[in-house]
Amino acid sequence: MKRLLAFALSLPLAAAAQTDPADWEAVTTAAEGQTVYWHAWGGSTTTNAFIEWVGERVWEEYGVTLEHVKIASTADAVSRVLAEKTAGRDEGGAVDLIWINGANFAAMKDADLLFGPFAEQLPNWQYVDVEGKSVQEDFTVPTEGLEAPWAMAQVVFMHDTADLAEPLADMEALAAWAVENPGRFTFPQPPDFLGSTFLKQALVDLADDPALYAPVEGADYEAVTAPLWAFLEELTPNLWREGRAYPQTGPRQLQLIADDEIDLAISFSPGEASTAIANFQLPDTVRTFVLEGGTIGNASFVAIPYNANAAEGAMVVANFLMSPEAQARGLDPQHLGYGTVLDMDALSAEDRALFDAIDLGIATLTPAELGTALPEPHPSWMTRIEADWVERYGVAQ
Amino acid sequence: MARPARRSRRGLKFVPSLTVLVMLGPVAAGLAGTLAPALGWMPATGALDLSGAPFAQLFGWAGFWDAVRLSLVSGVGATVLSLAIVVAICAAWQGTRTFRAIERLLSPLLSVPHAAAAFGLAFLLAPSGWIVRAVTPELTGWSRPPDVLIVQDPWGLALMLGLVVKEVPFLMLMTIAALGQAQTGRSLLVGRALGYGREKAWLVTVFPRLYAQIRLPVYVVLAYSMSVVDVALILGPNTPPTLAVQVVRWMADPDLAMRLQAAAGAIVQLGLVLGALAAWRVGEIAVGRLGCRWAQGGGRARSLSAIRGLAVLPGVLAAALLILGLAGLALWSMAGHWSFPHVLPDGLTWLSWERHGHAVLSVSGETALIGAVAVLIALVLTIGCLEAEYRYDLRMGAASMWVLYLPLLVPQIAFLPGLQALMLAGGLDAGRGAVIAAHVVFVLPYVFLSLGDPFRAWDRRMGTIAAALGARPDRVLWRVRLPMLLAPVLTAAAVGFAVSVGQYLPTLLVGGGRVPTLTTEAVALASGGDRRAIGVYALVQTAAALLPFALALALPRLIWANRRGLSHA
Numbered sequence: 020m021k022r023l024l025a026f027a028l029s030l031p032l033a034a035a036a037q038t039d040p041a042d043w044e045a046v047t048t049a050a051e052g053q054t055v056y057w058h059a060w061g062g063s064t065t066t067n068a069f070i071e072w073v074g075e076r077v078w079e080e081y082g083v084t085l086e087h088v089k090i091a092s093t094a095d096a097v098s099r100v101l102a103e104k105t106a107g108r109d110e111g112g113a114v115d116l117i118w119i120n121g122a123n124f125a126a127m128k129d130a131d132l133l134f135g136p137f138a139e140q141l142p143n144w145q146y147v148d149v150e151g152k153s154v155q156e157d158f159t160v161p162t163e164g165l166e167a168p169w170a171m172a173q174v175v176f177m178h179d180t181a182d183l184a185e186p187l188a189d190m191e192a193l194a195a196w197a198v199e200n201p202g203r204f205t206f207p208q209p210p211d212f213l214g215s216t217f218l219k220q221a222l223v224d225l226a227d228d229p230a231l232y233a234p235v236e237g238a239d240y241e242a243v244t245a246p247l248w249a250f251l252e253e254l255t256p257n258l259w260r261e262g263r264a265y266p267q268t269g270p271r272q273l274q275l276i277a278d279d280e281i282d283l284a285i286s287f288s289p290g291e292a293s294t295a296i297a298n299f300q301l302p303d304t305v306r307t308f309v310l311e312g313g314t315i316g317n318a319s320f321v322a323i324p325y326n327a328n329a330a331e332g333a334m335v336v337a338n339f340l341m342s343p344e345a346q347a348r349g350l351d352p353q354h355l356g357y358g359t360v361l362d363m364d365a366l367s368a369e370d371r372a373l374f375d376a377i378d379l380g381i382a383t384l385t386p387a388e389l390g391t392a393l394p395e396p397h398p399s400w401m402t403r404i405e406a407d408w409v410e411r412y413g414v415a416q
Numbered sequence: 417m418a419r420p421a422r423r424s425r426r427g428l429k430f431v432p433s434l435t436v437l438v439m440l441g442p443v444a445a446g447l448a449g450t451l452a453p454a455l456g457w458m459p460a461t462g463a464l465d466l467s468g469a470p471f472a473q474l475f476g477w478a479g480f481w482d483a484v485r486l487s488l489v490s491g492v493g494a495t496v497l498s499l500a501i502v503v504a505i506c507a508a509w510q511g512t513r514t515f516r517a518i519e520r521l522l523s524p525l526l527s528v529p530h531a532a533a534a535f536g537l538a539f540l541l542a543p544s545g546w547i548v549r550a551v552t553p554e555l556t557g558w559s560r561p562p563d564v565l566i567v568q569d570p571w572g573l574a575l576m577l578g579l580v581v582k583e584v585p586f587l588m589l590m591t592i593a594a595l596g597q598a599q600t601g602r603s604l605l606v607g608r609a610l611g612y613g614r615e616k617a618w619l620v621t622v623f624p625r626l627y628a629q630i631r632l633p634v635y636v637v638l639a640y641s642m643s644v645v646d647v648a649l650i651l652g653p654n655t656p657p658t659l660a661v662q663v664v665r666w667m668a669d670p671d672l673a674m675r676l677q678a679a680a681g682a683i684v685q686l687g688l689v690l691g692a693l694a695a696w697r698v699g700e701i702a703v704g705r706l707g708c709r710w711a712q713g714g715g716r717a718r719s720l721s722a723i724r725g726l727a728v729l730p731g732v733l734a735a736a737l738l739i740l741g742l743a744g745l746a747l748w749s750m751a752g753h754w755s756f757p758h759v760l761p762d763g764l765t766w767l768s769w770e771r772h773g774h775a776v777l778s779v780s781g782e783t784a785l786i787g788a789v790a791v792l793i794a795l796v797l798t799i800g801c802l803e804a805e806y807r808y809d810l811r812m813g814a815a816s817m818w819v820l821y822l823p824l825l826v827p828q829i830a831f832l833p834g835l836q837a838l839m840l841a842g843g844l845d846a847g848r849g850a851v852i853a854a855h856v857v858f859v860l861p862y863v864f865l866s867l868g869d870p871f872r873a874w875d876r877r878m879g880t881i882a883a884a885l886g887a888r889p890d891r892v893l894w895r896v897r898l899p900m901l902l903a904p905v906l907t908a909a910a911v912g913f914a915v916s917v918g919q920y921l922p923t924l925l926v927g928g929g930r931v932p933t934l935t936t937e938a939v940a941l942a943s944g945g946d947r948r949a950i951g952v953y954a955l956v957q958t959a960a961a962l963l964p965f966a967l968a969l970a971l972p973r974l975i976w977a978n979r980r981g982l983s984h985a
Binding site for chain 1: 462543561564649655767771932936942945949
């Protein structure tokens with residue numbers, strides 16, 4: 020009821036300012052000739068190339084010009100929208116589309132900075148795997164159609180088989196291996212997204228408590244997280260540089276493996292290793308594995324700010340990102356190596372063939388080997404654990 | 417005949433006020449935009465309570481004192497070291513052939529962007545870096561890089577080194593521009609005639625006058641070193657990082673409430689910089705007293721010459737690190753697979769250049785256009801100000817000077833959102849024009865800084881002689897003063913251009929992300945740590961900044977080839 024009310028309240032505004040997302044013909048008509056400024060992390064050569072290709076395709080098909088605004092952090096885009104709201108610019112904003120992550124999504128949703136709902140009205144939504152993949156929740160926060168999924172991520176570990184031949188079964192095995200091989204493992208420094216994911220993965224693996232999937236306020240935080248801290252207490256002295264320094268981002272770990280500084284690294288993209296090998300960024304001895312108890316997964320989303328200048332064009336791009344054509348290219352490690360958000364059973368035989376033809380690459384696990392992705396804990400856990408980690412390890416040299 | 421002169425008089429008199437205004441608006445808005453959230457006021461996030469809570473939270477953060485210590489130590493340390501290196505080189509070598517060689521080396525060194533220099537240095541110094549690779553495994557017997565903390569060390573030594581490597585060329589350039597005005601030759605001659613060793617003669621007679629001219633550049637180096645973000649991210653410790661880096665992290669926190677704490681941190685950062693500047697000033701006075709006593713002591717200090725060779729060593733080392741670092745990045749930009757402990761890549765490929773070349777070309781034009789226009793505006797305002805100062809005996813008050821340099825003293829991340837809000841409210845946003853306007857805010861102080869002292873140190877008697885020969889003020893400016901000051905003017909333009917090329921946050925925030933430059937692209941790529949891509953951009957960025965410096969050094973020699981007295985002004 021509450022949700023319905025909120026929806027009803029948001030309707031007049033959306034209808035007055037922009038085209039109704041459900042009227043696809045009106046959307047494409049309005050989108051033609053628009054320029055969409057997509058603020059997306061620009062730190063990966065392969066992602067940048069993929070976005071450039073998306074730009075070519077939406078231009079051919081819809082007459083939409085796509086400009087990739089390469090940012091170093093999603094917060095840069097959020098800052099921009101925030102500044103515009105502060106200045107009272109409620110229309111004609113500079114940001115049309117954001118590649119967003121759970122925490123920033125929750126913050127923008129909270130502050131009413133998003134356009135929509137739109138995602139579930141888009142034509143290609145019909146192919147999205149609503150049952151098998153977490154595409155309607157972002158870190159357990161309901162998306163309510165305010166963001167559209169475009170890639171699936173799942174935690175995998177990249178290991179250099181020249182130094183670490185066999186996969187590790189679980190976090191305890193990882194800690195034991197680190198004792199034998201001190202300095203050969205690290206993770207990006209929380210609150211970096213991937214570093215925090217490592218902490219969550221460790222927590223889920225060491226203590227799979229149902230309390231993790233509800234807000235932390237109602238749970239016995241100390242008791243639930245005790246195994247995690249015990250694990251880190253043992254692991255940290257055996258980390259790269261004894262835990263006195265950390266790589267700042269996920270991709271920096273790739274360079275550390277290539278420099279033979281570490282043998283093992285976490286990734287949120289099952290195809291990343293294969294893509295990096297093809298790119299000379301990793302030695303071809305690298306393979307990936309998942310833990311026996313499974314690893315957590317989630318979807319990458321795009322959202323449209325409330326004051327976007329080209330909301331229709333942005334919807335066209337979001338819709339194209341969910342198309343079988345774009346998803347198949349994204350899955351291909353030659354291009355991107357991200358997981359797909361689509362349900363193979365919902366596709367036509369012709370479209371499914373696109374996916375079947377993809378060579379996943381030497382370091383990529385098949386969907387069967389990846390297993391079912393575990394759900395993310397509630398974001399309140401992540402915030403609390405991050406703060407705790409920073410207190411214990413992040414400022415204690 | 418009198419009228420045009422009067423018109424120009426009025427016009428010029430207006431320029432200092434205009435310049436202060438150009439700076440005051442953005443600075444006031446920027447500061448207000450920082451102070452308000454630091455006190456709990458940020459309506460866009462729903463924070464409306466004026467309180468000291470953001471500061472309380474900041475002081476309560478466990479890493480606070482370490483971060484403050486790091487900022488102070490690396491900032492002050494880098495400044496002291498850089499100045500010492502420059503002074504040592506000048507005292508021992510000024511006027512020699514070695515010195516002219518150093519001069520020629522300067523522009524390539526200055527053109528390397530800070531972040532690129534830091535990446536290059538990191539690749540050199542890391543346990544898996546080039547230096548270790550060069551001797552591994554033959555000399556070390558290592559099959560793997562040793563697990564030691566060199567880059568990102570907790571004392572911030574690597575960070576300090578990175579800053580020194582970049583600040584020495586800047587200070588050196590400022591010094592060389594000032595030396596032309598300091599009549600060093602005669603002072604040295606008198607000193608040597610009295611039996612002083614050349615080092616002491618230089619330190620006692622030249623340095624005091626020189627320092628008065630490079631004081632502001634030194635302050636800028638101090639403020640910059642304390643609040644730098646990109647270099648500190650790459651080379652500095654991160655558990656905790658320097659205060660400036662931590663402020664940026666909080667600014668990027670998904671929890672919008674953290675921006676209040678970030679703003680409080682920025683205010684503290686500003687306080688730290690001001691405090692350090694005050695302490696530096698006290699240090700200047702103390703060193704001045706000691707120097708007087710040393711001079712009055714009358715010792716000839718001829719033995720100082722024994723360390724002449726040593727004096728140039730730190731400078732040469734710094735230059736070598738910078739050049740090797742850049743060479744490493746150049747190689748990375750063409751490297752196929754390249755693993756430890758190989759000194760060279762397994763193969764070379766143009767893949768990275770093919771992949772990025774197209775984008776690099778298209779943003780290079782944009783970068784050049786923005787830089788050129790911003791520098792031109794800054795030059796007009798600066799020369800207008802300085803000339804007005806000269807003609808009407810105006811003195812830029814201390815307050816105006818501070819307004820001019822505030823953008824360099826306030827940490828950018830905290831100052832820019834306020835500036836951005838102002839530009840949005842004024843309808844000037846998301847375009848090339850807005851970006852140029854924002855660049856002027858940062859380019860102008862550097863241009864003023866580079867040009868101010870040489871301009872003021874110009875011998876007024878030249879103007880008197882010209883006037884006696886019948887030249888009116890405008891003609892004196894165009895035909896005597898600017899030609900004599902051609903080298904400093906061009907140098908100031910080159911410095912300004914390099915500053916413009918290096919702007920990341922202003923370009924991104926004010927341009928709404930729609931004006932891509934070499935730096936916005938490079939920083940975005942750097943966040944991914946792909947050395948090959950970083951290598952491509954670092955080289956192009958260096959080239960973009962190098963060209964104006966090369967011109968600044970070459971043009972006076974070419975233009976004044978037939979006027980020997982001017983060719984080295």
